[in-house]
Amino acid sequence: MPTSTDSRLTRLRERRSGLIAQRDAITNAVELRGATNLSETESRDFLRVTEQLGAIDDRIDELEAEARQGAPTDGARQAGTARMSVTEPRTYARGARASYFQDLARVQLGQDDDGRAIERLRRHAQDVSEGAEYRDLNRTDGNGGYAVPPMWLMNDFVTLARAGRAYANVVNGQPLPPGTDSINVPKVATGTAVAVQTADNAAVQETDLTDTSISAPVRTIAGQQDVAIQLLDQSPVSFDEVIFRDLVADYATKTDLQVISGSGSSGQVTGVRNTAGITTISYTTGSPTVSGLYSKLADAVQRVHTQRFMAPTVIVMHPRRWAYLLAASDGNGRPLVVPDAGNPQNAIATLGKVAAEQVVGQLHGLPVVTDPSMPTNLGAGTNEDVIHVLRASDLILYESGIRSRVMPEVGSGTLTVRLQVYGYLAFTAARYPASIVELGGSGLAAPAF
Template structure:
């Protein structure tokens, strides 16, 4: 196999892969713009371009597949050639063992042989006749019979600079961040432009009816009262100042790394605002801070799963009784769900089992081993885990809470995520500011009785 031909194929594949990534980025920019402008559908010209780019991506995929097949074929040919060469070298070694001729050291100054050249030829598979590999083997025998001792190791400055680190830039490890499981349960609507507050009228007391005591007797009449609830528009923003040299010289798209991390953190902060926003210092009023939500206190020095099960049942009936509609979901921290999964009866049998096992007398069922989404069912309601649920409550600051709620009654208004690149602010030092921001408004005050929070000493940090 021609090594030059193999290198050309590899280089062509790398170029094709880069072209595919560029096309993919162009297509993503179209959908990002639509998302930023809160449009559900693409414009006609955007849709046409999107389809054309999709076709180009398919063509690049086909080209990559063909190149991969050809590279694999050439690699197989090289492997077969190497096997034949090794066989020929083995015959030579057998002949050499029969002879008793004393030879000089394989690599001696002035004999025209280079250890590094032979090593490179073998590693690059250019040793077609096997002579370089044979010399390397003889050199290894020379070293064993007459070893050389050198005080070099992998310490930098003592030989270590010859062993460089390998940086896997394509496998860049992003910071792990929690998502927005609770926020995604709410009724989500685009934030209307041109306002800093959303006001929603609300009936506070209604009319009445009653039995008419007799014909022509008075009919019940009660005046309706109303009020309104307010959802102020708040801002979540973040930025990072970066030296322009880092953006120019880094082998990875470092601006993309930073923007991805900023957007991921914004999602986490949105979830925390929905759950625990204080309503002060620029925060929205989250579910836990909403006046009038129901609470179930679970006070117990020796908590058990059975007792917790009854508290959840109490929370379910309170939504039915006070909101007059059914709850739709149970939200808890992953550690509380794990506490339920670890529970067993007196015979050591688990109390939460997979749905496929046709469980009997189970307090809950395990649906999926998943993160920040539906993981099972309890009291007929889906259970969603969210690591942003608080776990530092109570006197011992180690209690968590469980929410039973009708999620459709919660309103979350959001703008698109907006990004900015500002080279002017740090132009004097070649610094670029990367910035993301977005607006949100939230309210759980339409029907506070839609939410029941279970908390207390019975929900201290569990032991496993």
């Protein structure tokens, strides 16, 4: 009677034969049409099948080794039998002889004659599928393991300080649908109506519904850096780390700025501030006070309630405006915003934690998120900021994953390598503009501390 190990080996070998047949079918299709290179779709399918084959081969090797050594069954191991665990180093660990960028370039240029580069990239794909760096670079339909720089590339270097994407993170994020350059969302323009019937057999109210649509064009955010190959080869500092990390960080910042203030022209999305129909409230005064701002924010909250007919979910402001509230005190010098852990009495707001670009406290019962990308150069004196009170789920941000590329051929004549990242996004706040209230004016000029 076959053992559990024998049964698993049989199933794995059958699966392996099927995958080999799939891979042969891909290459046979290329030969039949007389081509010398695989298409983009065929390359992706070929790499996927190869990756699956590698994983199955590894598992077959493990089971065969267990069978030779008389290893205990899974049931015995689960019952408590000890087992040694060996952790192999990552393929592109810092200091490893293999180079991620050299392997990627060889595969892209068809110079991987012995297949070792693609095998290392396959193992790297397995590495990143278990690590946080895959999530960092791929939020939705992403780029696959081969195009994800190694973990140490993204995590260790001290980078230029940049604002993140706090506003973009609070809105309704969705994967960008493939195969389109514009997302159109139907919308009811004017609705139906009912009325009291004036008498039996009298006419019933009839009002025809009309509709329209919202268009969210797909836009591209991209950046690149050309680097002398000597710099990558000879410098004691890993400049590929510096460049890719900085490009990804700036990508996040630019995405956030598009959500907040995109102009809707010159390749930009239409951001919240430029969306037609949002509500604006002016806090105009030469002597701003915290109580005056508090009242205006209450007005903003009720505007969403009365115009959107649903509650707002978040308040977004610049860190300096939150600091202004934290610095405020009453006539006896007692702070008006205190930590919520102290069970405050009569506080206008509570401080959750000292943090950057995330929820920092509560005001009017709503979470407060600080974002340094909120503008601070508005108004006649060009030193005013704004505060947004909004129902964040009404705003939709469609995003692809961030793709990375290494292109040695563009500068091959000068030994130059181009490192590049790019991605796609579409955004709309026009589904329910009444769910957004912008508070601005001279009362939000730069505070003094």
